[in-house]
Amino acid sequence: MNISHEANKINSYLLLRGKIFARIRSFFARRCVIEVTTPLLLPTTNPSPYLNNFSCDGLYLQSSPEFAMKKLLATGSGDIYQLCKAFRKDEAGRFHNPEFMILEWYRISFDHHDLMTEVEELLRYTIKSPQAKRRSYQDVCEEFLKINPHKTNIKQLKQVAQKNNLVVANLDNNPDTWLQLLFTHVVEPKLNTKYPIFIYDFPKTQAMLARTRQQGKAQVASRFEVYYKGIELANGFHELNDAQEQRRRFRHELAQRKKLNLPSIPIDEEFLDLLPKLPNCSGVALGVDRLLLLASGAQSLAEIN
Amino acid sequence: MATISTNEFRNGVKVILDGDPCNILENEYVKPGKGQAFNRVKLRNLKTGRVLEKTFKSGDTLEAADAADVELQYLYNDGEMWHFMSPATYEQYTISKNTVGDSAKWLKEQDVCHVTLWNNNAIDITPPTFVTLKVVDTDPGLRGDTATGGSKPATLETGAVVRVPLFINIGDILKIDTRTGEYISRGK
Numbered sequence: 001m002n003i004s005h006e007a008n009k010i011n012s013y014l015l016l017r018g019k020i021f022a023r024i025r026s027f028f029a030r031r032c033v034i035e036v037t038t039p040l041l042l043p044t045t046n047p048s049p050y051l052n053n054f055s056c057d058g059l060y061l062q063s064s065p066e067f068a069m070k071k072l073l074a075t076g077s078g079d080i081y082q083l084c085k086a087f088r089k090d091e092a093g094r095f096h097n098p099e100f101m102i103l104e105w106y107r108i109s110f111d112h113h114d115l116m117t118e119v120e121e122l123l124r125y126t127i128k129s130p131q132a133k134r135r136s137y138q139d140v141c142e143e144f145l146k147i148n149p150h151k152t153n154i155k156q157l158k159q160v161a162q163k164n165n166l167v168v169a170n171l172d173n174n175p176d177t178w179l180q181l182l183f184t185h186v187v188e189p190k191l192n193t194k195y196p197i198f199i200y201d202f203p204k205t206q207a208m209l210a211r212t213r214q215q216g217k218a219q220v221a222s223r224f225e226v227y228y229k230g231i232e233l234a235n236g237f238h239e240l241n242d243a244q245e246q247r248r249r250f251r252h253e254l255a256q257r258k259k260l261n262l263p264s265i266p267i268d269e270e271f272l273d274l275l276p277k278l279p280n281c282s283g284v285a286l287g288v289d290r291l292l293l294l295a296s297g298a299q300s301l302a303e304i305n
Numbered sequence: 306m307a308t309i310s311t312n313e314f315r316n317g318v319k320v321i322l323d324g325d326p327c328n329i330l331e332n333e334y335v336k337p338g339k340g341q342a343f344n345r346v347k348l349r350n351l352k353t354g355r356v357l358e359k360t361f362k363s364g365d366t367l368e369a370a371d372a373a374d375v376e377l378q379y380l381y382n383d384g385e386m387w388h389f390m391s392p393a394t395y396e397q398y399t400i401s402k403n404t405v406g407d408s409a410k411w412l413k414e415q416d417v418c419h420v421t422l423w424n425n426n427a428i429d430i431t432p433p434t435f436v437t438l439k440v441v442d443t444d445p446g447l448r449g450d451t452a453t454g455g456s457k458p459a460t461l462e463t464g465a466v467v468r469v470p471l472f473i474n475i476g477d478i479l480k481i482d483t484r485t486g487e488y489i490s491r492g493k
Contacts, residue, residue: 050340090312090363091342093334168343168360180340185360188335208339225338235338 013304017292023126024083024103024288033079033105038068040085047265048208049256052089054098060265061087064285065104066209067271070239073106073281074274081105083288094300095231101288108281112210112222112238115282116198119226119234122286123196127295129228132196138218140199141179144187149179149203150218157182176205192230200224209246210237224284228294236284243275308366311344319351319370322359326351326370326423334363351421352428372423379412387412389420389427400427408432410465411483432483437492438462440477443469 028035045053045060046067054061062068064086072080086102107115116134123129141149145160157178161167164186171177191197200223204212207221214220222238240246250267257264289301298304309320314332321327327348336342342363349356351372377389377398386399387409398420402409404427411432412418421429443459459469459479467481469488478492 048339050336050342091334091336092312093332096334096336166360168362170362170365177341180337181343181360184335184337184343185345206339232338 013296016296020126020292020295021083024122027122027125028081028105031079033081033107034077036069036072036077036080036082037084038062038065038072038082040087042068044266044268047250047253047257047267049253049260049262052091053265054087054089063088064102066283066285067268069104069106069283070278071271071274073108073279074277079105079107094302095287095290095293097289097301097305100301102285103288103291104283104285106239106281106283108279110238110282112200112224112236112282115236115238115284116200116224116226119198119236119284119286120196123226123228123233123291127291130195132198132226133193134198134200136201137199137203137220138201140187140190141183144190145182150220152179154178160186176203179203179206188227188232189230191227193227194229196226196228196233198224198226207240207249208237209240209249211240211242231290231294232287233290233294234284234286236282238282239278241275241278241280243272246275247272307369309369310366311346311361311363314344314346319372320348320367321370322348322350322367325353326372326421326428327357328372330356335360336363351423354429370423372421372428374419374421376417377420377427378415378417381414382409382412389418392417398422398427400430404428405430408483410463411436411438411481413438413463434483435480435489436483437478437480438465440469440473440475440479443473443475445474 025035040062041059042062043059046063051063053063065082065084069080069082082104084102085099087099089098091098107118120132138149141147147156147160152175154173154175157175160182161178166181166185168181201215201220202223204219204221207223210221210223212219212221224236225232226234254264292304293301296304309318314329316330318329319326320329327350329346329348331347333345334342335345344361344363346359346361347356348359375391378392380388380390382388385402387405389398389400408430413436416433416436418433419431420427438461440459441462444457456468456470458466459473460466467486467488469479480489480492482489
């Protein structure tokens with residue numbers, strides 16, 4: 001009896017998974033976005049100090065297909081998407097798994113707001129989510145932290161952390177680290193909404209591979225994240241194609257790696273060579289396992305993996 | 306000293322936090338889309354029993370606590386020290402009145418208790434969940450008043466005072482739940 005119950009559960013989950021994968025593929029087929037497959041094992045990878053890589057024989061397992069897909073875009077692929085595995089060492093928890101499924105796609109001549117609209121359409125098409133809302137990073141920080149994230153300083157951030165009873169040992173004096181602490185511990189719990197919610201225009205110091213621009217009095221990154229029922233589902237950029245600025249950011253990240261005693265990573269020169277040819281586009285990476293978790297009503301990734 | 310990293314924090318792992326041994330109860334991994342990851346950890350201080358929540362930067366380490374949970378048999382006390390023995394190794398342990406604390410009133414010779422040892426010193430003791438103890442003093446039972454009705458205090462052989470039904474007499478053996486201090490039934 002127990003065995004057949006368990007088998008039924010697995011079977012119905014696999015059916016759901018198959019259905020969602022088919023819907024993802026038909027969503028992009030209708031929009032003439034081409035499916036691609038890029039290598040999982042690469043001679044270099046994203047140098048972010050917050051990504052811990054698996055490596056063997058001088059090769060890295062990809063932390064995302066971002067660089068490989070941008071190389072395709074720069075050589076004229078047009079709109080593309082990919083469903084693939086990505087790997088991030090030490091990321092394990094209710095909503096994290098070191099090996100996970102990514103859906104990443106790029107749309108030419110979209111800005112980040114155009115792409116937010118498409119992400120919302122994809123969520124509605126695949127898991128029947130209700131209408132989404134959009135709020136700027138500044139807006140939610142002003143409401144829940146009572147600070148302007150583009151004008152704050154380390155002293156003020158530490159005070160807000162203290163007010164919220166957040167004490168963390170060994171945290172550096174980088175304002176972004178403290179903003180991330182406050183965002184994950186104070187703001188994110190408030191984003192546990194019954195509708196998807198997009199957070200856009202991050203501080204320029206958290207731009208990663210996104211463009212930055214002047215917005216009112218502040219420099220902001222044209223970047224967004226989407227939360228649904230308290231789970232962070234996707235991260236998108238209006239993609240930077242300024243190779244000089246990208247090199248500067250890579251060097252800054254490599255310097256941080258050195259400071260943290262993390263292994264260095266060779267700069268992807270081919271990527272930087274091709275970057276000026278990257279068309280004006282926006283791209284987004286979505287955690288497919290979390291999408292399946294939301295669709296199945298499971299409480300943790302362990303239940304569905 | 307052995308150290309334990311946040312990604313090895315699991316239920317039951319024992320670490321030292323601010324000088325005190327703690328038992329890890331829960332560990333939640335929290336990471337912004339891009340950026341610094343954190344671990345939100347729930348721990349029980351093994352000395353005070355208090356549960357606390359702490360956030361750590363992912364990858365940070367704490368010193369491992371050389372703590373173990375063992376079963377020890379209670380032998381006797383001399384008013385200051387309570388004496389126990391391991392039924393497995395016959396090793397004897399003395400535990401101070403302070404550490405035994407409130408548990409003292411449930412301890413009967415030869416009962417087996419759950420004891421937390423840190424660096425081989427007892428820091429916490431839990432009496433058996435159910436104990437059977439003899440009534441040494443209580444008001445006489447009222448005739449005709451049986452299973453239902455009120456209750457009265459009774460003093461047990463260990464000195465503990467519990468509320469018992471009116472039909473209980475001196476010399477009766479009672480089963481008590483030590484978590485709540487409540488009378489369960491008459492034993493044999």
